Amino acid sequence: MSGSSSIKIKRLISFLSGWYGEIEWWPGATDEVMMGAILTQQTRWENVEYALKDLKKRGLCSIDAITSADITRIEEAIRCTGFYHVKAKRLKSLANHIENTYGSIDGMLDVPTEHLRTGLLNVSGIGEETADSILCYGLSRTSFVVDAYTERIVQCMGIPEKRRELKHIFEEWLPKDNYVYRQVHAHIVEYAKEFCTKKRCSDCVLVSLNV
């Protein structure tokens, strides 16, 4: 089953750690990270940075501001991230959920991670990856993020498991430490971007980690 996959993933984790060492990835204020998590859906991060900059310029880069902002002003600011009609709605949905359920981001700080996750998944436009990104990078929780790059990089090693199971395996092997979760996910994305193309793993060392 996932026995041999678990071993391979453990090996992958230590390989990437040695390959990159420590990297600073996705820092920022909680509001900004949460919004970025939605904006980056199916979109390059560089475009998200432009959008966040534009939102700041308009004073719209906070959960508070989003709840009261005119939807078309949000759309104007985030157009460069694509899907801007749906993403503007998703930002509104997230902001409304936070204000209605917790009052504010501060109201989320003492809530258990699983409760927060369930709530986020009930927000229209927030799926597992976005929820986990918000939890891990926005709220410093130990909820591991599995994305397309993660799926691709493990495929290079002949690991067939899908996202749900992968998240499970990573969380089983990693120490329950937010810093570690951030690092490992960042390593995966950086490596996959560089070496694992859509078609196949080119110049990818991972095949040699295969068993």
Next chain:
DNA sequence: GACCAGGTCCTTG
């Protein structure tokens, strides 16, 4: 011009 990007939702078989 074709193809893809750190997803999610909805509809079909």
Next chain:
DNA sequence: CAAGGACATGGT
């Protein structure tokens, strides 16, 4: 459940 389309701009 798996597969396919819609959502849309910007880079290679």
